[in-house]
Amino acid sequence: MSKKQVSRRQFLNYTLTGVGGFMAAGMLAPMVRFAIDPVLKPSASGEMHPVVEVSKITNTPQRFEWEVKQQDAWYESMVQKSAWVYVDKNDEIVALSPICTHLGCVVDWSSNEQYPDQFYCPCHGGRYTKDGVNVPGTPPTAPLPIYEHKVEEDMLYLGRAHDRGGGV
Amino acid sequence: MQWNKEDISLFMGAKEYIDTLIVPLIPFDPSVEHGLKEQAFQSELLGLFMREIDKEFKGRVLLSPEYYYIEDNREQEIPRINSWCEKFQQQPFEHLFLFTFDVKWKRLDKDLTGELIWLPGRKNGSLQSSETISFVKEQTSQITEMIRSYW
Numbered sequence: 001m002s003k004k005q006v007s008r009r010q011f012l013n014y015t016l017t018g019v020g021g022f023m024a025a026g027m028l029a030p031m032v033r034f035a036i037d038p039v040l041k042p043s044a045s046g047e048m049h050p051v052v053e054v055s056k057i058t059n060t061p062q063r064f065e066w067e068v069k070q071q072d073a074w075y076e077s078m079v080q081k082s083a084w085v086y087v088d089k090n091d092e093i094v095a096l097s098p099i100c101t102h103l104g105c106v107v108d109w110s111s112n113e114q115y116p117d118q119f120y121c122p123c124h125g126g127r128y129t130k131d132g133v134n135v136p137g138t139p140p141t142a143p144l145p146i147y148e149h150k151v152e153e154d155m156l157y158l159g160r161a162h163d164r165g166g167g168v
Numbered sequence: 169m170q171w172n173k174e175d176i177s178l179f180m181g182a183k184e185y186i187d188t189l190i191v192p193l194i195p196f197d198p199s200v201e202h203g204l205k206e207q208a209f210q211s212e213l214l215g216l217f218m219r220e221i222d223k224e225f226k227g228r229v230l231l232s233p234e235y236y237y238i239e240d241n242r243e244q245e246i247p248r249i250n251s252w253c254e255k256f257q258q259q260p261f262e263h264l265f266l267f268t269f270d271v272k273w274k275r276l277d278k279d280l281t282g283e284l285i286w287l288p289g290r291k292n293g294s295l296q297s298s299e300t301i302s303f304v305k306e307q308t309s310q311i312t313e314m315i316r317s318y319w
Contacts, residue, residue, distance in 0.1 A: 103227025122316055123228035
């Protein structure tokens with residue numbers, strides 16, 4: 001039974017590689033962690049809230065409300081959100097923010113007899129077509145923001161509203 | 169729009185669009201102990217109403233700071249309330265509403281510069297209860313309709 005001889009050089013090589021490997025790993029691990037950090041975070045827009053069962057959504061826009069928690073520097077509060085929700089011609093669900101892009105009043109669907117197929121703002125007569133695009137010549141200068149949405153188990157979830165910018 | 173920095177700066181930039189002012193009139197009388205709870209509750213409730221109206225009509229209605237008064241001498245308050253209204257009229261505001269749960273103002277209605285709107289309130293309850301919430305919602309939809317009829 002002959003023991004395998006390990007030379008001094010080999011021994012030093014092994015130990016140095018080992019220790020060096022640990023040091024490199026120690027340095028790299030936090031770097032990798034930082035690099036993939038954004039992936040691990042739930043996406044900022046990620047919070048979706050259940051709003052209504054899909055079966056209740058029709059071709060005519062309906063206003064639905066839900067609550068979200070909002071935290072500012074001083075206290076946490078429940079904020080009511082609402083949206084105009086309908087199914088468009090391509091069977092896609094559309095959820096529009098009801099906040100007029102002019103000065104922030106709440107717009108109504110078809111509340112003005114002269115414009116039965118438009119969103120109408122009671123404050124200054126701003127109007128939007130069904131897809132939420134502002135009608136030129138009325139005060140608003142941008143379309144109504146659209147909510148992110150997803151459907152899970154027959155429930156509509158809404159996330160953040162996104163400005164569409166520009167407009168007509 | 170509410171009486172805070174953010175809304176007021178929006179107001180300054182869009183003055184020509186904001187022509188309606190609401191002053192909440194809130195009574196209190198710290199010398200009469202049994203009424204305090206009710207007064208505090210009503211003051212909170214009126215605040216809720218104001219917040220709901222602000223949500224609907226943010227772009228055309230400004231909420232003034234609350235007007236608090238001692239309950240037993242309403243007559244003496246009239247010149248002061250009117251001076252508030254006149255100051256606001258210089259902005260100019262076309263429609264001035266005074267919102268209150270205090271029914272005793274009704275009798276003094278004609279002496280007030282603003283339009284007095286008496287709201288049927290509640291004496292007691294919880295602001296979080298579903299009862300109060302639906303009460304406020306229902307009333308708000310009627311109040312907003314009333315305001316629109318003035319525009």
